[in-house]
Amino acid sequence: MKKTSWLLLISIFAICLLAAYGGTLGQSGSKTMIRFLALGGFFLLCISLMLGPLAVLLPRIFADLLESRRAIGISAAIFIALHFMLAMMLYFGWNFDNVLGNFSLLIVVPAMIFLIPLTFTSSDWAIKKMGMKNWKLLQYLAYPLFILAFAHFLLEASGPAFLPPPFPAYNIAEAKMVGLGIITIILQIAGFATRRKRASKK
Numbered sequence: 001m002k003k004t005s006w007l008l009l010i011s012i013f014a015i016c017l018l019a020a021y022g023g024t025l026g027q028s029g030s031k032t033m034i035r036f037l038a039l040g041g042f043f044l045l046c047i048s049l050m051l052g053p054l055a056v057l058l059p060r061i062f063a064d065l066l067e068s069r070r071a072i073g074i075s076a077a078i079f080i081a082l083h084f085m086l087a088m089m090l091y092f093g094w095n096f097d098n099v100l101g102n103f104s105l106l107i108v109v110p111a112m113i114f115l116i117p118l119t120f121t122s123s124d125w126a127i128k129k130m131g132m133k134n135w136k137l138l139q140y141l142a143y144p145l146f147i148l149a150f151a152h153f154l155l156e157a158s159g160p161a162f163l164p165p166p167f168p169a170y171n172i173a174e175a176k177m178v179g180l181g182i183i184t185i186i187l188q189i190a191g192f193a194t195r196r197k198r199a200s201k202k
Contacts, residue, residue, distance in 0.1 A: 007068050011047060011075075015040050021173050030090050034083060041079030042153055042177055046184045048073040049146055053191025070122050073142075077119040080149070084112055104155035111148035114141040143188075150181045 022036045051069045054062040092098050099105040118141055120126070127135045157174050 007047075007065050008071070011044065011072060014043060018043065018173055030086070034087050034090070037079050037083035037086065038153070038156075039173055039177055041076050041083055042149060043180065044072050044076035044079060045146060045149060046177075046180045048076055049142060049184050050187050053187040053194075056191045056194050057187070074119060074122050077115055077122075080115060081112075081119075084108065104152055107148045108152055111145050111152070114145040114148075118142055118145065146184070153177065153181070 018039050019036050022032045022039070048069050051062060051065050051072075055066050088094055088099075099109065117138060121130065121135065121138055130138070157178070
């Protein structure tokens with residue numbers, strides 16, 4: 001089986017674990033779904049951003065996985081968009097006044113704006129029409145998108161204990177997503193430094 005197939009299978013398995021874990025927390029169906037879409041979308045966003053620097057740092061292992069980055073990125077966009085729409089519908093009734101008055105929610109607005117062109121230009125057709133240079137410049141929007149999404153995630157996180165005593169359900173999923181976000185940032189810095197180092201030697 002190809003490396004890309006393994007990566008997709010592992011990603012699907014991880015998403016299923018998030019869904020199963022969310023179902024054990026005793027929340028309402030709507031809240032469970034909103035939380036699952038948030039965690040799943042952030043997980044896929046991290047994976048899509050990690051593949052680039054990993055391919056730079058360990059090309060023999062990860063270079064072949066770059067072809068699956070687009071599919072994972074689009075999947076992340078679908079999860080994030082569904083999370084946004086469901087939260088807006090069930091929590092806020094599409095009333096943007098509540099969103100604009102809350103910093104944690106306000107930063108979601110530019111993130112969603114960045115998400116739209118990133119998603120709709122994730123195709124060979126878009127690369128051909130825009131040209132590789134312009135297309136790559138547009139793809140840099142993924143970095144502020146990640147920063148805003150991570151900030152929103154940290155601000156909205158429930159904390160270490162999800163349910164009150166005497167039956168606390170510790171937020172294993174959220175803790176792992178925070179760790180994954182930090183690893184994503186570290187890899188981006190390491191990948192950038194490695195590319196600069198290699199470029200200076202040419």
